[in-house]
Amino acid sequence: MLQIVTPPIKLGGSGRGISYYSTAARCPRRAKLDGQNKGSSSGYDAKVGTIDHGILELFYDGKLDPAILRDPNLFLQVPEDFVDAKDEALRLAQAYFRKYPELDFWGTPIGVEIQLPTEGMKQAVNEFFLVDLTARLDLATRVNEAQLERIAERTGLRLPGPGVYIVDHKFRTRRDSYIGETYLLSAAFTAYPAMWNLHYPDDQCVGMIANVTVANKEVVFQQALVSPPDENALRGLQNWLIGANELAGTDFPNWTSCRDFNRTCGHFTSGACSRY
Numbered sequence: 001m002l003q004i005v006t007p008p009i010k011l012g013g014s015g016r017g018i019s020y021y022s023t024a025a026r027c028p029r030r031a032k033l034d035g036q037n038k039g040s041s042s043g044y045d046a047k048v049g050t051i052d053h054g055i056l057e058l059f060y061d062g063k064l065d066p067a068i069l070r071d072p073n074l075f076l077q078v079p080e081d082f083v084d085a086k087d088e089a090l091r092l093a094q095a096y097f098r099k100y101p102e103l104d105f106w107g108t109p110i111g112v113e114i115q116l117p118t119e120g121m122k123q124a125v126n127e128f129f130l131v132d133l134t135a136r137l138d139l140a141t142r143v144n145e146a147q148l149e150r151i152a153e154r155t156g157l158r159l160p161g162p163g164v165y166i167v168d169h170k171f172r173t174r175r176d177s178y179i180g181e182t183y184l185l186s187a188a189f190t191a192y193p194a195m196w197n198l199h200y201p202d203d204q205c206v207g208m209i210a211n212v213t214v215a216n217k218e219v220v221f222q223q224a225l226v227s228p229p230d231e232n233a234l235r236g237l238q239n240w241l242i243g244a245n246e247l248a249g250t251d252f253p254n255w256t257s258c259r260d261f262n263r264t265c266g267h268f269t270s271g272a273c274s275r276y
């Protein structure tokens with residue numbers, strides 16, 4: 001029987017998320033155009049990651065038996081412009097579930113794709129971060145002692161203790177030799193635990209885990225743990241958000257960002273931006 005799996009495809013960010021401010025800081029024009037035409041510049045690797053985020057969302061939400069992904073009659077249903085990426089996305093997902101088949105591997109799921117702030121918390125979040133800030137958390141879990149040990153045994157990652165963790169799924173094409181620094185210095189990994197703790201002061205986040213799948217010829221996995229931010233890190237984040245927010249209000253075309261990360265900006269390629 002044909003098995004159809006339809007991973008949710010989420011285009012664009014969570015609204016005024018870290019990636020919006022990050023793009024605005026790199027090129028305000030680009031952030032504006034992205035907002036008008038979400039997803040228009042998705043490259044192949046981004047599409048693979050988007051499909052796999054959808055597959056992991058289904059799984060950690062208890063809606064997908066990973067055995068189905070090995071069924072030769074599987075049909076992965078994705079939008080037409082994602083079809084070129086679905087074989088690679090399936091390869092990575094199959095490798096992931098061979099390695100981590102347990103639904104509670106990263107702790108017992110509390111929720112997937114959690115959109116913050118909640119309705120009643122918008123003002124508090126704005127006052128805390130000094131700008132409108134939204135976040136979409138891939139996965140929040142509650143880790144117990146047995147799960148802590150299993151994570152340490154199977155990944156080498158030593159979590160500081162039981163409690164709530166935020167798990168962020170990443171899909172990369174290269175191993176990161178500086179993975180600890182990469183996520184320690186990440187604005188999202190600073191903001192998300194703080195955002196959670198603002199919402200749930202009696203059930204605070206113990207740490208945030210980067211759960212990275214690396215699409216080498218042989219798929220490999222990397223993890224990093226980041227503790228919730230201290231006051232200095234929070235102050236730095238707030239300053240950066242204020243600056244990025246000011247830039248976001250402009251239409252400044254930043255020429256030095258037109259070929260970021262070895263990729264030509266999609267708005268230049270499409271003709272949407274004339275660069276002046």
Ligand code: SF4
Binds near residue numbers: 029274
């Ligand atoms: S082409 Fe350059 S200036 Fe124009 S939006 Fe892209 S990065 Fe900005």
